[in-house]
Amino acid sequence: MPAKPAAGPGSSSARGTSEPARSIKAQCCIVGGGPAGMMLGYLLARAGVDTVVLEKHADFLRDFRGDTVHPSTMQVLDELGLLGEFLKRPHDKLDHLQGHFGDDTVSLADFRRLSIKTPYIAFMPQWEFLDFLFDAGARYPNLKVLRRTEALDLMREGETVTGVIAKSEEGRLEIKAALTVGCDGRHSVVRECAGLSIEDIGAPIDVLWFRITKNPAEKDRALMNAQPGRILVTIDRGDYWQCAYVIPKGQTEQVKSRGLEQFRSDIVATAPRLAAHIGEVKSWDDVKLLTVTIDRLTRWSKPGVLCIGDAAHAMSPIGGVGINLAIQDAVATANLLADKFSNGCPEESLLDQVRQRRMFPVKVTQALQIQMQNRIIDRALQGGPLRAPAFMKIITRSPWLQSIVARVLGIGIRPEHVTSKAAAIT
Ligand SMILES: Cc1cc2nc3c(=O)[nH]c(=O)nc-3n(C[C@H](O)[C@H](O)[C@H](O)COP(=O)(O)OP(=O)(O)OC[C@H]3O[C@@H](n4cnc5c(N)ncnc54)[C@H](O)[C@@H]3O)c2cc1C
Numbered sequence: 001m002p003a004k005p006a007a008g009p010g011s012s013s014a015r016g017t018s019e020p021a022r023s024i025k026a027q028c029c030i031v032g033g034g035p036a037g038m039m040l041g042y043l044l045a046r047a048g049v050d051t052v053v054l055e056k057h058a059d060f061l062r063d064f065r066g067d068t069v070h071p072s073t074m075q076v077l078d079e080l081g082l083l084g085e086f087l088k089r090p091h092d093k094l095d096h097l098q099g100h101f102g103d104d105t106v107s108l109a110d111f112r113r114l115s116i117k118t119p120y121i122a123f124m125p126q127w128e129f130l131d132f133l134f135d136a137g138a139r140y141p142n143l144k145v146l147r148r149t150e151a152l153d154l155m156r157e158g159e160t161v162t163g164v165i166a167k168s169e170e171g172r173l174e175i176k177a178a179l180t181v182g183c184d185g186r187h188s189v190v191r192e193c194a195g196l197s198i199e200d201i202g203a204p205i206d207v208l209w210f211r212i213t214k215n216p217a218e219k220d221r222a223l224m225n226a227q228p229g230r231i232l233v234t235i236d237r238g239d240y241w242q243c244a245y246v247i248p249k250g251q252t253e254q255v256k257s258r259g260l261e262q263f264r265s266d267i268v269a270t271a272p273r274l275a276a277h278i279g280e281v282k283s284w285d286d287v288k289l290l291t292v293t294i295d296r297l298t299r300w301s302k303p304g305v306l307c308i309g310d311a312a313h314a315m316s317p318i319g320g321v322g323i324n325l326a327i328q329d330a331v332a333t334a335n336l337l338a339d340k341f342s343n344g345c346p347e348e349s350l351l352d353q354v355r356q357r358r359m360f361p362v363k364v365t366q367a368l369q370i371q372m373q374n375r376i377i378d379r380a381l382q383g384g385p386l387r388a389p390a391f392m393k394i395i396t397r398s399p400w401l402q403s404i405v406a407r408v409l410g411i412g413i414r415p416e417h418v419t420s421k422a423a424a425i426t
Helices: 035-046 071-079 083-088 126-137 189-194 252-257 260-270 272-280 322-337 348-381 390-397 399-410
Strands: 022-031 051-054 092-094 096-101 104-110 121-123 143-146 150-157 160-168 171-182 198-200 205-213 224-227 230-236 240-248 288-291 295-297 305-307
Touching: 022 035, 022 160, 035 051, 035 126, 035 143, 035 322, 051 171, 071 083, 071 322, 083 126, 092 230, 096 399, 104 390, 104 399, 126 143, 150 171, 150 189, 171 189, 189 305, 205 252, 205 272, 205 348, 224 260, 224 348, 230 260, 230 348, 240 260, 240 348, 260 272, 295 348, 305 348, 322 348, 390 399
Parallel strands: 022 051, 022 171, 051 143, 096 224, 171 305
Antiparallel strands: 092 121, 096 104, 150 160, 160 171, 198 295, 205 240, 205 288, 224 230, 230 240
């Protein structure tokens, strides 16, 4: 895929500078090369839409950002004929979900009971997944991914958004586009510049992330480890545990003020199997803070502009569903809009159909995350004697209920299937 924009004369300037901008044209300009942006770019280019994706970073190798690829996403890849290639990339599998709650061990979801091609969650580093989507898109000459290119502002004619003003290594760049799609994540510039209002649902937790080497002989693969006052999620990544230590919102400094030794001993008390390698957390630099946010836009579009993925609805990491919702949004957007570019920008009523289609799964998923926060996480963080809640014990006793939980988690609410048509490659 060409990485450089075709330079040309430009007319306007970004946020008050007078530097002349180079200019390119596309039918669709996608801001953000995360899961939503890369998948939408692929799908629109596949359908014959001239598409540019802007990504502010030089590559996909960034901080840990979650790496759960759920069965719903693999179904989409299968529908696109990409599943075989995807599975060749390095990944680990999680086919059932267990947790320790005080002294109780619970089994919550069993993906093996789903009659689908890939009955498991694939753990693939997000950069690997994005690199895979980038490579898959390379077959379409009408898809350009411009890296090191950061959107700064939107261009407008009257009330209609007509493209993006960006900065690249070569300087200012205008991308004139019939439709601009904000896939630029939870701190979206597109949604801010478009003036789309956010409903903040609130999340009372933050998460500290770190990794610890895994003992190869370890049999206990429990994901959730809850003890009075502490919750630790341990994701089995083959030779290491990706760990998420859940703390009440805004309490990072309190945790740090108790000292690293206390932090390490809290971790080991929550998951004793980490004891042998806990010394790998040598300083606070080894521990990264994720500020958890749950929000959503009330309106996802205005004339000429649409937001999807985290830009339209930031998800809590509970359930590891953010990547998959972003992919589902991209599929729904392409299904609804890919063949509507022949007369310029699809009408706003059509753009709004994306929100109408996707708001229900977003709301239900966020509501489930909030229930998990209030009923399980809050309860554990309060301290005091801890037993598994009754509903977890009921699920543990019922393989059928474990398959229902697996379906909700792995396939999600109102799963999307690819219906947008592939155009002939010219
Ligand atoms: C620490 C952490 C752990 C997580 N764990 C999980 C997990 O285990 N499973 C899961 O499913 N989800 C997880 N999530 C959530 C998940 O990462 C997001 O829900 C998902 O990535 C959303 O995809 P997206 O494409 O909408 O946005 P993002 O992944 O946020 O992608 C946005 C992209 O836009 C780019 N960008 C931003 N601004 C601009 C700009 N102005 N110009 C150009 N480019 C721009 C960014 O560089 C980025 O590449 C986690 C998130 C974090 C932060």
